Amino acid sequence: MTLALPPADELVVAGRRVRCRVAGDGPPVVLLHGIGRTLDDFTDQHAALARDHRVVSVDLPGHGGSAPLDAPHTLPALAAAVGEVLDATGVTGPAHLVGNSLGGAVAMRLAVDRPARAASLVLVNSAGFGREVTFALRVLAVRPLARLLLRPHPGIARRTERAIFHDPAYVTEARVAAALAVAREPHAARVMLELVGSLGTWRGVRPQWREELLEAVAALGLPTLVVWGDRDRILPVRHLTNARTRFPQARTHLFPDTGHMPQIERAAEFETLVRRFWSESGAAGPA
Structure with missing residues (x-):
């Protein structure tokens, strides 16, 4: 699936x-x-869903073309920044929050902190369901190694893309070049280190924020869909079992032969699954 989209815009939000x-x-x-x-990472889904939804994709603070925050980059800070973007783009009512990896945790945090913002949750290979995480992220808690690994280098960018996708055909030169451009932003290493330090240690993801967040999300009773790729090398597929335990009312789906980004590797199936979830859960909203 490759649909045409206009280029992303730059806004000024909260300065x-x-x-x-x-x-x-x-x-x-x-x-x-x-x-x-x-x-x-959501280009195809954005184009497909925008046929009948108001779709907002955003570079999180300090990522891509978005400037970093003045305050430390933490999960609550990222969620608050997303809320400000929604205010600025005129999205005032409940929205379907769809997040991949860290974005899933940001979506959950936004739903907890501002419940009126959330109509449903779609959590895609989401952070928050277990301690285990790829060694490449755990080692970032060791500062001397982190500085080495976070330097902009084509070989590092290519290895990262290879870890994300099960099918190597998705590791294109364009994706490697885009990853390298992101890493070259002067604030990129600092933002990554702040986030990794707030969320985990060299042993893995910290349990404190995970437990608090999952308990709070479960209490909301939102329609929730959790999906995973069975070949995820970033966050292991056993986290889907944890999600089923923590959110017993949630719908779940496992994509075969798929890595960390089902929204790309299984784009058409992903769209169909999400649309069916919204329709059958009663979360679709007005047409």
Whole structure:
């Protein structure tokens, strides 16, 4: 699936430059990417869903074309920044929050902190469901190694893309070049280190924020869909089992032969699954 979209826009929100893309009319949808990534991870989904939804994709603070925050980059800070973008783009009612990896945790945090913002949750290989995470992220808690690994280098960018996708055909030169451009931003390493330090240690993801967040999300009773790729090398597929335990009322789906980004590797199936979830859960909203 490759549909045409206008280039992303730059807005000034709360005095800070934000790169975002807004398209379509209908019930609002918010698409949130993972750590060290950009809104381009949702390009196909944005175009497809914008046929009958108001879709907002955003580069999180300090990612891609969005300027960093003045305050430390933490999960609550990222969620608050997304809320400000929604205010600025005229999305005032409940939205379907769709997040991949870190973006899933940001979506959950936004739903907890501002419940009126959330109509439903779609959590895609989401952070928050277990301690285990790829060694490449755990080692970032060791500062000397982190500085080495976070330097802009084509080989590092290519290895990162290879870890994300099960099918190597998705590791294109364009994706490697985009990842390298993101890493070259002067604030990129600092933002990554702040996020990694707030969320985990070299042993893995911290349990404190996960437990508090999952308990609070479960109490909301939102329609929730959790999906995973069975070949995820970033956050292991056993986290989907944890999600089923923590959110027993949630719908779940496992994509075969798929890595960390089902929204890209299984784009058409992903769109169909999400649309069916919204329709059958009663979360679709007005047409």
